Amino acid sequence: MDLNYAALLPEILLAVAGILLMLAIPVLPSRQQVRLGYAASLALAAALVTALLQWGDHGPAFFGMVSMDALGGAARILFLVSSAAVALISVSYLKRERLRHGEYFPLLLMATVGMSLMAVSADLIMTFLGLEILSISSYVLAGYRRGDPRSNESALKYFLLGAFSTAFMLYGIALLYGAAGSTKYAGIAEAATQGQAETATFLLGLGLLLVGFGFKAALAPLHVWTPDVYQGAPVPITAHLAVGSKAAVLITLLRLLHQVFPASADQWQTLLWIASAATMIIGNVAALTQTDVKRLLAYSSIAHAGYILLGVIANSPRGAQGVLFYLAAYSLMTLGAFAVVQVFARREERFTKLEDFRGIGYRHPLLSVSLTIFLLSLIGIPPTAGFYGKLFLFSAAVEADLVALVILAVLASAVGLYYYLQLIVLMFMKEAASPPEPVPVPLAARIVILLMAAGTLYLGVYPAQVLSIAGEAAGL
Amino acid sequence: METYLFYALALILVTFSILTVTARNPVRSAVYLVSALLAVAGFFFLLEAEFVGAVQVLVYVGGIMVLFLFVIMLVSIEALDRQPKVSRQWRTGVVLAVVLCLELSLLIFRGTVSLEEGLAEPGIITTTETMNTEAVGTVLYSTYLLPFEIASVLLLVAIVGAVVLAKKEI
Amino acid sequence: MIGPNHYLFLSAIVFTIGAVGVLTRRNVIIIFMSIELMLNAVNLNLIAFSAHLQDLAGQVFVVFVITVAAAEAAVGLGIVIALFRNRETINMDEIDLMRG
Numbered sequence: 001m002d003l004n005y006a007a008l009l010p011e012i013l014l015a016v017a018g019i020l021l022m023l024a025i026p027v028l029p030s031r032q033q034v035r036l037g038y039a040a041s042l043a044l045a046a047a048l049v050t051a052l053l054q055w056g057d058h059g060p061a062f063f064g065m066v067s068m069d070a071l072g073g074a075a076r077i078l079f080l081v082s083s084a085a086v087a088l089i090s091v092s093y094l095k096r097e098r099l100r101h102g103e104y105f106p107l108l109l110m111a112t113v114g115m116s117l118m119a120v121s122a123d124l125i126m127t128f129l130g131l132e133i134l135s136i137s138s139y140v141l142a143g144y145r146r147g148d149p150r151s152n153e154s155a156l157k158y159f160l161l162g163a164f165s166t167a168f169m170l171y172g173i174a175l176l177y178g179a180a181g182s183t184k185y186a187g188i189a190e191a192a193t194q195g196q197a198e199t200a201t202f203l204l205g206l207g208l209l210l211v212g213f214g215f216k217a218a219l220a221p222l223h224v225w226t227p228d229v230y231q232g233a234p235v236p237i238t239a240h241l242a243v244g245s246k247a248a249v250l251i252t253l254l255r256l257l258h259q260v261f262p263a264s265a266d267q268w269q270t271l272l273w274i275a276s277a278a279t280m281i282i283g284n285v286a287a288l289t290q291t292d293v294k295r296l297l298a299y300s301s302i303a304h305a306g307y308i309l310l311g312v313i314a315n316s317p318r319g320a321q322g323v324l325f326y327l328a329a330y331s332l333m334t335l336g337a338f339a340v341v342q343v344f345a346r347r348e349e350r351f352t353k354l355e356d357f358r359g360i361g362y363r364h365p366l367l368s369v370s371l372t373i374f375l376l377s378l379i380g381i382p383p384t385a386g387f388y389g390k391l392f393l394f395s396a397a398v399e400a401d402l403v404a405l406v407i408l409a410v411l412a413s414a415v416g417l418y419y420y421l422q423l424i425v426l427m428f429m430k431e432a433a434s435p436p437e438p439v440p441v442p443l444a445a446r447i448v449i450l451l452m453a454a455g456t457l458y459l460g461v462y463p464a465q466v467l468s469i470a471g472e473a474a475g476l
Numbered sequence: 477m478e479t480y481l482f483y484a485l486a487l488i489l490v491t492f493s494i495l496t497v498t499a500r501n502p503v504r505s506a507v508y509l510v511s512a513l514l515a516v517a518g519f520f521f522l523l524e525a526e527f528v529g530a531v532q533v534l535v536y537v538g539g540i541m542v543l544f545l546f547v548i549m550l551v552s553i554e555a556l557d558r559q560p561k562v563s564r565q566w567r568t569g570v571v572l573a574v575v576l577c578l579e580l581s582l583l584i585f586r587g588t589v590s591l592e593e594g595l596a597e598p599g600i601i602t603t604t605e606t607m608n609t610e611a612v613g614t615v616l617y618s619t620y621l622l623p624f625e626i627a628s629v630l631l632l633v634a635i636v637g638a639v640v641l642a643k644k645e646i
Numbered sequence: 647m648i649g650p651n652h653y654l655f656l657s658a659i660v661f662t663i664g665a666v667g668v669l670t671r672r673n674v675i676i677i678f679m680s681i682e683l684m685l686n687a688v689n690l691n692l693i694a695f696s697a698h699l700q701d702l703a704g705q706v707f708v709v710f711v712i713t714v715a716a717a718e719a720a721v722g723l724g725i726v727i728a729l730f731r732n733r734e735t736i737n738m739d740e741i742d743l744m745r746g
Binding site for chain 3: 125128129132136139140143146147148149150152153155156157159160163164166167170171173174175177178181182183201232
Binding site for chain 2: 648652653656658659660662663664665666667669670671673675676678679680682683686689690693694696697702703705706708709710712713714715716717718719720721723724725726727728730736
C-alpha cells in the first residue's frame with residue numbers, strides 16, 4: 001500500500017488554492033478583491049475537471065486512510081458543483097453587504113475539502129477530521145456578518161450544538177474502537193461479522209455515532225438548531241449548509257450504514273425509521289406557519305432529509321441509488337431557490353419575509369419563474385427533478401417493504417404542497433403591497449439561477465443519465 | 477499501587493468535574509477544569525501513554541485553558557452578576573442526565589463480558605517494544621500521515637476563522 | 647487489577663457530568679467548558695482501549711481530538727467575543743432573536 005497522492009488531487013488542489021487566495025489578499029488592491037471569488041470558482045471548476053477525469057479510479061490511498069470508489073467519486077462531484085454554485089452567488093452578496101472576500105472563499109474551499117474527505121474516507125479518524133474541517137469552517141462562515149447580532153447568534157448556536165454533537169459522535173467512535181479493535185471501516189465491518197455486532201459496547205457506540213450524525217444532518221428530534229442557524233447565516237452560507245454540508249453528512253452516513261454496519265441493520269433501521277418519520281412530519285408541519293423564506297426553506301430542508309432517509313433505511317443498492325439521485329435533484333433545486341432568495345433579499349437581507357414576495361410575479365419574471373420551477377420541484381411535480389427523485393426513492397423503499405413509511409412520506413409531501421404553493425400563489429396571484437423597487441440581478445447569480453433551473457428541468461425530463469451514474473456509485 | 481492511584485485520580489477527576497459544571501464563577505470553573513484535565517493527564521501516564529499525557533498538559537492545560545481564561549477576563553466579569561446560575565430548563569437537563577447515566581452504566585455493565593473476551597488483537601506496533609513517544613511518532617508519520625496533514629488544514633481554518641470573527645478591525 | 651471496565655465506567659460518569667453541564671448551565675463559556683469535559687471523557691476511553699488492545703490507533707486519535715479541541719476553542723471563543731461585542735451578554739437565555 002503506498003501513498004498514491006494522485007487520488008486526492010482535487011482536494012490538494014483546493015487546499016493549495018485556498019492558501020494562495022489568502023496570500024493574495026494583501027497583494028490585491030481593495031477594489032479588486034472581488035476577483036478572489038472568481039478565482040475560487042475557477043479553482044472549484046479545476047478540481048471538478050480533475051474529479052471527472054478521475055472517475056473510475058479505484059483503490060486505497062494514503063496507507064488505507066482513504067479509499068477511492070464510485071460512491072466517493074460521485075459525492076465529490078456533487079460537492080464541487082454545490083460549492084461552485086455557492087461561490088458564484090457569494091460574489092455579489094459579499095460586494096453588496098460590504099463583507100471581506102479574502103477569508104470567505106478560502107474557508108469555503110476548505111469546507112469543500114472536508115466534505116470530499118468525508119466521502120472518500122476509509123477510517124473513522126479521517127471521517128472525523130473531514131467532518132471537523134467542514135464544521136469549523138461552517139461555524140465561521142455562519143457568523144461571517146460580524147456586525148449583525150442574528151449572524152452571531154446563528155454561529156454561536158451552530159457552534160455549541162455542533163461541538164456537543166461532536167462529543168457524542170466521538171464517544172460512539174471510541175466505543176466502536178474498543179469493541180472492534182480498529183477505527184478502519186474494514187476492521188469494524190469485519191469485527192461486526194465475527195459476533196462483535198451483538199455486544200452492548202458495539203451497539204451503544206453505533207447508537208451514539210448515529211446521534212452525532214443525526215445532529216449534523218438535522219434529523220428530528222435533533223433538528224432544533226436548524227431554523228435559527230439557517231435564518232441567521234448569510235444566504236449563500238445557508239445554501240451551503242442546506243446542500244453541501246447536509247449532503248456530505250448523509251452520504252457518509254449512507255456509506256457507514258451500508259458498508260460498515262450491515263450486520264446491525266435491524267437495530268439502525270428501527271432507529272432511523274422513527275427518525276425519518278419524525279423528521280418528515282415535523283419538517284413539513286412546522287414549515288406551514290413560517291413567515292420568513294429562509295426559515296421556510298430551513299424546515300423544507302429538514303423534511304427532505306427525512307425523505308432521503310427512506311433510501312438509507314431500504315439498505316439496498318437501489319435505495320442508495322435513490323439517495324444519490326435525490327441528493328443531486330435536491331441540490332439543484334435548493335441551490336437555485338437560495339440563489340433567488342439571495343438576489344431578492346437585497347442589501348442587509350431586508351426582504352426575506354414571505355410577504356415581500358407578494359406580487360413580484362410579473363415584475364421580476366426571471367426570479368419568479370425560476371423560483372416557481374424550484375418550488376414545483378421541491379413539491380415533486382413532473383416534469384421536474386424532484387418528481388423523479390421522489391419516485392426512485394419511494395419505489396426503492398417499497399421494494400424494501402417500507403410501505404408504511406412511504407405512505408407517511410407521501411402524506412407529508414402533500415402537506416408540503418400547501419406551503420410551497422402558497423409562495424407561488426403569493427408571487428403570481430396577489431397584488432404587490434408596496435411600489436416596485438428594482439432588484440438588480442448580478443451576472444454570476446443569474447448564471448447560477450439559470451443553470452440550476454435548466455438542471456432541474458433536465459433531470460425532470462431525462463433522468464436516465466444521472467440515474468445510471470448514481471446506480472454505478474451505489475454499486476448496482 | 478496502580479489500583480490506589482486509579483481510585484485517587486478518579487476521585488480527583490470526578491470531584492473537579494462536578495465542581496466545573498456547578499461553579500457559579502466562570503474563572504473558578506476554568507480552574508477546576510484545569511485540575512480535572514491534569515487528572516486525565518495523570519491517567520494517561522498511568523496507562524503508559526506518555527506522549528499523549530505530555531500533549532494533554534502542554535496543549536490542553538497550557539494552551540486551550542489559558543485561551544479560555546483570557547476570554548473570560550475579556551468578556552464576562554461585569555456580566556457575571558446579573559446572570560441566573562442555571563437555565564430555565566434545568567429540570568429537563570437533570571432528568572435527561574439521570575436517564576443517560578442509568579443507560580450508560582447499565583449497558584456498560586452488561587457489555588462488560590463481551591468486551592473483555594479476547595479482543596486484544598496485536599496492534600500496529602506494540603507499546604512495550606519501543607518508547608511510547610517514538611512509537612507514536614512512527615505511526616503518526618506513516619499510517620496516519622494524511623490525517624496529520626489534514627489536521628494542519630484544520631488548524632489553518634481555525635486560525636483564519638478566529639481572526640475573522642474576533643478581530644476588531646480587519 | 648484495574649481493567650478497561652473501570653475506565654469505561656469512569657469516563658461514562660465524566661461524560662454525563664459534562665452533558666448535564668451543557669444542558670443545565672446558561673453561561674456560554676461554562677457550557678463550552680462542559681463540552682471540553684465530555685471530550686476528555688472520550689480521550690480517557692480511547693487511551694484505556696489503546697492500552698487494553700495494545701494498539702496505537704487510540705493514542706493517535708487522542709492527538710487528533712486534542713487538535714480539534716484546540717481548533718474548536720479558538721473558533722468558539724472568537725464567536726463568543728463577536729457576540730459579546732454586539733449584544734453585551736453571554737447568557738444563552740438572552741440569545742434568542744429569531745422565532746418562528
